Amino acid sequence: MAAELDFSPPEIPEPTFMENVLRYGLFFGAIFQLICVLAIILPVSKSHKTVSSFSGLTFHPVPKGPLMQLAQEKVKGKG
Template identity: 50%
Template sequence: MAGVLDLSAPEIPDPTFLESVLRYGLFLGALFQIICILAVIIPSSKLQESDTEPFEHRSVDQTKKPKGPVPQPRQKPKKESKKKR
């Protein structure tokens, strides 16, 4: 055999501190995004289930409470027109 092939793994330099921080930061960011997505999905389904159960057990008197007058949004006072002579 005239040529010897080198089949060993190439030399990979050790990652620097900054590369390690970047790698773990990306993993933490991905984990945070997954948690946020799950937080949006899971409580909304639990909220719908818990809202229907207590509503069925309430009596009619408790659900229909007398309400006071509905507050009107502030209206600007109308400008008084000048009296015609």
């Protein structure tokens, strides 16, 4: 009965081309995600000059929807 038992390792087939593409794609995707997370966490030195020369300018957002219609009616009423 002991002679009937086969303790040899099972045969593992070679990975196909698509399995290799999937494996390496997941590997590079994980590296890319780690780089993105590190870019968020780690501070970046600000060696370039900020936009302080435009500090006097103010930008107002354009109203949308019903507010835009009200603004246009006010402008028409004044003109």
